[in-house]
Amino acid sequence: MTEKKKTRKYRERLTFGRVLMYVVLFIGAVIALFPFYWMITGALKTVSEVNKLPPLLTPGNWLNMENFIYAFQTAPFAIYFKNSVLALLGCITVCTFTTILASYAFSRLRFPGRNTIFALLISLMMVPYEMIIITNYRTIVTWKLHDTLWALIIPFTSSIFYTYILKGFFDSVPDSLYQAAKVDGCSDWKYLWRVMVPMAKSSLATIILLNSIATWNSFMWPMIATNSKEVRTLPFGLYIFMTEGGQRNERMMAAATIIVLPMIIIFLFTRKYIISGMSRGGIKG
Secondary structure (H helix, E strand, O other): OOHHHHHHHHHHHOOHHHHHHHHHHHHHHHHHHHHHHHHHHHHOOOHHHHOOOOOOOOOOOOOOOHHHHHHHHHOOHHHHHHHHHHHHHHHHHHHHHHHHHHHHHHHHOOOOOHHHHHHHHHHHHHOOHHHHHHHHHHHHHHOOOOOOOHHHHHHHOOOHHHHHHHHHHHHHOOHHHHHHHHHOOOOHHHHHHHHHHHHOHHHHHHHHHHHHHHHHOOOHHHHHHOOOHHHOOHHHHHHHHHHHOOOOHHHHHHHHHHHHHHHHHHHHHHHHHHHHHHHOOOOOO
16 A cells, blocks of 8 residues: 555544544543643742742743651651552452452352352442441451551452453353363352463553552542551641641642552553453453
8 A cells, every 4th residue: 555545544433523532532632641740840949939920831940859857857758658559569469369359269269159149249348438437447446456567468359340341351261261270170250360360461450550549649539547657658648747847839749640650650660451451341252
């Protein structure tokens, strides 16, 4: 195909509707990304640049780390960051493990009342999270885990929503594959970890990212379950910083950047798995 024909074919495909769709998507992307840009650039500005009218879109010095240094010196953000990472790793490790086991059990194992039990679990998703906080709090107090990192992990070791997502993928795998594995002498345990889990890596990546965001941004539960700064997480630490560090916008933006930036980096590295997990269809046998 000559270059002239390629250009003509491209122009034929570039219809008005497609151009309008790209324009709308571009405007939506700018609206969604601008708050992050404003937060990061605000963290690099001085107090005079932040309060200047009309507002400056760029900082005078892109290497200005004064606000970040002040945040780390005023509040123990290093401790908050460590606690958030430990709580994150604990939650996603245990929750992913229990989600895989529960999803496989409801998808492949045959036991009495399977559908009824799963329907009851799904109905629990209608219960607001705020209604079970008191029960969770009484439980960790009874177990003498209040004001510990375990209190930030144990209540989130399972998820009905994530089980529902992964079960949907497991259900899309043909039964013939499972039956062939059983004929070859493969146990359910081996079939789960050697066949199903590798095939579900896109769905698992989506689940892990959603769980990571929920755990990292959790504010209400850490505020209730912890008291001392030794076990505070970043969102609760940001709230304390806002009350103790003064109402300086550039300093609060620096502290907010410390919290948000890790999740942005994780998303950039896992976005292809998320898109694949969201757009995947059923597996044809």
